Amino acid sequence: MPWRTITVDDCKFTPTEMAVLQNIQGGTDGLQTRLDDTVGEFIGALNAAGYPTASDGSVPDQLRGHVLARTQWQFLADFPKLKSMLTDARKDSAKQADDMLAAIMQRKAGAIEAPAGTVSSAGNWNSENRLILRTHPAPPASQQFSPGQNAAPYANPDGPADS
Secondary structure (H helix, E strand, C coil), rough: EEEECCCCCCCCHHHHHHHHHHHHHCHHHHHHHHHHHHHHHHHHHHHHHCCCCCCCEEEHHHHHHHHHHHHHHHHHHHHHHHHHHHHHEEEEEEEHHHHHHHHHHHHCCCCCCCCCCCCCCCCHCCCCCCCCCCCCCCCCEEHHHHHHCCCEEECCCCCCCCC
């Protein structure tokens, strides 16, 4: 997936909604400002969490929908007279975007594609340098015994993570 710059044209407003927005003083300018702010929030979160970012203000396609959903919701909230555009679907999408932003900041977002030309191991798969050690006796849920044998227990890869 590529990293691309998101523009106001990418915001998914219906033609009717766009006509309304264009008639509001500062409406489309406000949309660009809100988009720039949201892109900055995601890029800042990626940087803070150790994920590589592009220097051109682009975001990975896997975050594109989240950036747009958060932009739309926050922009529409700036204009109280546009309550009819604050649909449940947009609210749910904005919530998912907020959750993704929080996950990035907490380094729990999983693998996020690095921009072309960068090499990254930071951030991917919630990676941190860790030493994994199972002690004996291990918690019962994280080991299994071979059925019918008195063999030594072995690690259960499907067991809960060690604390």
